[in-house]
Amino acid sequence: MSDHKVEVKNLDLYYDDFHALKNINFTAEAKTVSAFIGPSGCGKSSLLRMFNRMNDLIDGTRFTGEVFVDGQDIYAKNIDVDELRKSVGMVFQKPNPFPKTIFENVAYGLRVNGIKDKHFIEKKVTEAIKQAALWDEVKDKLKKSAMELSGGQQQRLCIARALAVEPALILMDEPASALDPISTGKIEDLIFELKNQYSIIIVTHNLQQAGRISDFTAFFYMGELVEWDKTKTIFTNPTDIRTQNYITGRFG
Amino acid sequence: MTHIPNELLALKSSVFEMWNLVINQLIKSRYSLEHFDKDLVNEITSNEKRVDAFELKINMDCENILALYSPVANDLRFVLSVLKTNYNLERVGDYAYNIACLVRDLEHPMDQECMDEMGIKEMYSTALKMLTNTLSAFEKEDSQLAREVFRKDELLDQIKMRSNKVAADLIKRKPDEAIGILSLLSVIRKLERVGDQTKNMAEELVFYMEAQVLRHARKKS
Numbered sequence: 258m259s260d261h262k263v264e265v266k267n268l269d270l271y272y273d274d275f276h277a278l279k280n281i282n283f284t285a286e287a288k289t290v291s292a293f294i295g296p297s298g299c300g301k302s303s304l305l306r307m308f309n310r311m312n313d314l315i316d317g318t319r320f321t322g323e324v325f326v327d328g329q330d331i332y333a334k335n336i337d338v339d340e341l342r343k344s345v346g347m348v349f350q351k352p353n354p355f356p357k358t359i360f361e362n363v364a365y366g367l368r369v370n371g372i373k374d375k376h377f378i379e380k381k382v383t384e385a386i387k388q389a390a391l392w393d394e395v396k397d398k399l400k401k402s403a404m405e406l407s408g409g410q411q412q413r414l415c416i417a418r419a420l421a422v423e424p425a426l427i428l429m430d431e432p433a434s435a436l437d438p439i440s441t442g443k444i445e446d447l448i449f450e451l452k453n454q455y456s457i458i459i460v461t462h463n464l465q466q467a468g469r470i471s472d473f474t475a476f477f478y479m480g481e482l483v484e485w486d487k488t489k490t491i492f493t494n495p496t497d498i499r500t501q502n503y504i505t506g507r508f509g
Numbered sequence: 510m511t512h513i514p515n516e517l518l519a520l521k522s523s524v525f526e527m528w529n530l531v532i533n534q535l536i537k538s539r540y541s542l543e544h545f546d547k548d549l550v551n552e553i554t555s556n557e558k559r560v561d562a563f564e565l566k567i568n569m570d571c572e573n574i575l576a577l578y579s580p581v582a583n584d585l586r587f588v589l590s591v592l593k594t595n596y597n598l599e600r601v602g603d604y605a606y607n608i609a610c611l612v613r614d615l616e617h618p619m620d621q622e623c624m625d626e627m628g629i630k631e632m633y634s635t636a637l638k639m640l641t642n643t644l645s646a647f648e649k650e651d652s653q654l655a656r657e658v659f660r661k662d663e664l665l666d667q668i669k670m671r672s673n674k675v676a677a678d679l680i681k682r683k684p685d686e687a688i689g690i691l692s693l694l695s696v697i698r699k700l701e702r703v704g705d706q707t708k709n710m711a712e713e714l715v716f717y718m719e720a721q722v723l724r725h726a727r728k729k730s
Contacts, residue, residue, distance in 0.1 A: 465579055492581045494720040505584045506513055 262287040262426060262456035263308065268322035270303055272315065277303045279480045281322070285473065290448060290457045292467035292488065295477035296503065301460045304477070305428050308458065309345040310338050327425050343370060346419030350431040352411035354403035354418075359386075359395050362403045362414055366422040381421050389417035390447050409440025416447060420455075427451065429459040433466065445470050464504055468492050476500045513578045517587060520570050521647075524591055524598075527563035528644045530556065531598050532637065534605035535703065539633045541609055542696065545618035553609040560602035567595040586720060590713035594647075597706040597713075601640070604699040604706075611692050619693065620686045627675050627693050628668040632700040635664050639707040646714050655714040658707060665704035672697045 263285040270278035278300045285291040293301035303312065308326060312318045324331050331341050343366070354362050363382040372378060382399075386392045391413040395406070403414055412432060419427055429448075433441040448457060448470050461467050467474050467488065474491040476484045476499070484491065484500045495501045502508050534556055541549040571592045574580060580588050624630065639658045646655035676694050680687045712723040 464581070468581070493585065495582055501582045504581050 264325040266323040270320040273317040277480050281482045283485045287456055288452055289472040290452050290470055291473045292471035293460045293475050294467050299477040300480040301477045302430055305430055305460050308428055309342050309347055343422050344425045346424035347428040348415050348419055348432045350434055352408055352415050354411050354414050358400050359403050360399040363417045363421050385417040385421035388420050389413045409436045427455050427457045431461055516574050523567050527598055531602045532640050534602055538605040538608040541612045550609045550613045553606055557606040564595055564599040586717045590717040593713050594710045597710045600706050601703050604703050608696055608699055619689050623679055623686055623690055632668050635661055636700050636703045643707055643711050652715050652718040655711040658711040662704045662708045665701050669697050669701040
């Protein structure tokens with residue numbers, strides 16, 4: 258087990274001829290929230306997808322360099338990608354609950370992993386829903402369809418689904434961009450709580466959100482990691498003029 | 510281009526206007542003191558209300574920018590530094606007004622020899638130079654120019670430090686001027702405070718431009 262939850266070394270990523278990520282190097286410490294910011298097309302989501310090997314699914318993708326999660330090279334030949342994705346949960350921009358009951362949505366990952374013990378599943382589902390700060394709102398309707406929940410509740414349900422399998426790392430791709438300010442506030446509170454147990458990497462276009470919830474911020478521009486520092490430093494005294502211009506709204 | 514650069518430019522322009530008004534207030538207080546000009550005292554009194562109004566307006570502008578635009582990095586430092594500079598400028602305006610009030614209460618013109626020996630002219634010249642230099646630094650966004658102010662403040666401190674002794678000697682030599690000399694002591698204290706406030710403004714400029722906090726640290730030119 259490494260001290261560092263996520264480490265990227267000399268990473269270059271290409272989609273066919275397009276050079277999407279250029280010599281990326283950084284280390285995200287365990288139990289911290291890291292925010293990726295930058296204009297559209299800068300490579301932040303591409304990098305996020307490197308951590309659960311979702312780029313493997315895109316034709317024409319190739320890369321050089323190394324990506325470590327928990328000290329393990331996740332692109333090593335002996336890595337079982339299904340196992341990797343159990344330890345790296347992902348939450349997307351649009352809530353994507355399965356057309357199943359609330360309970361079954363959260364139990365899904367456990368069942369896929371071959372767990373059959375009903376009591377164990379029930380315990381884990383309850384824990385995950387509580388952790389996702391959703392329990393009080395759904396405890397009486399666990400057997401109802403997840404599609405009946407509001408957008409904010411669905412997003413927290415998706416987070417509960419990711420938590421149920423106890424991942425080491427949670428990736429969030431603009432998790433609150435489709436939500437109203439109240440639901441956004443709940444997701445942000447939740448992220449703040451979760452960092453006591455998990456490492457979280459979040460892609461966001463909402464700079465204030467990055468400022469509020471993250472410990473570290475990375476600014477990407479045209480496939481380059483321009484600056485990686487404590488969030489407080491990035492938002493008060495960034496080193497690179499491109500970072501300053503972006504966060505102050507001068508370009509991008 | 511977002512709206513924030515325009516908002517910050519408008520804020521800068523208000524501060525610039527207030528700064529010039531305050532400098533003029535101090536110049537007029539000097540003239541009224543040196544020439545026993547009570548008409549000018551009335552003008553200073555009415556302009557003091559404008560200084561206060563500027564302070565309120567700039568405060569409100571800063572509050573609006575913080576609430577509506579959530580500035581960060583150099584923009585945030587600019588707004589924070591303007592908030593403090595605004596307070597400092599208003600205080601300088603108060604000192605100019607207080608000196609005018611002293612002139613208003615005088616029964617006869619100040620003795621020129623007393624003014625010279627106590628260093629009033631030198632203090633005024635230095636304080637005004639500090640204020641105009643800092644304004645220049647603000648206008649040109651030149652932190653080096655702002656740093657030059659720190660050394661000038663030392664001269665004001667020195668004059669103030671020796672002022673009690675000079676005043677005591679003068680009172681012995683010119684007992685009839687005792688009231689005026691005591692008033693001049695008060696003017697010296699106010700001008701020394703003008704220097705302190707200007708130094709604070711220069712520190713805020715360095716904070717804005719270099720992200721460096723100089724307050725309570727040793728100043729280096």
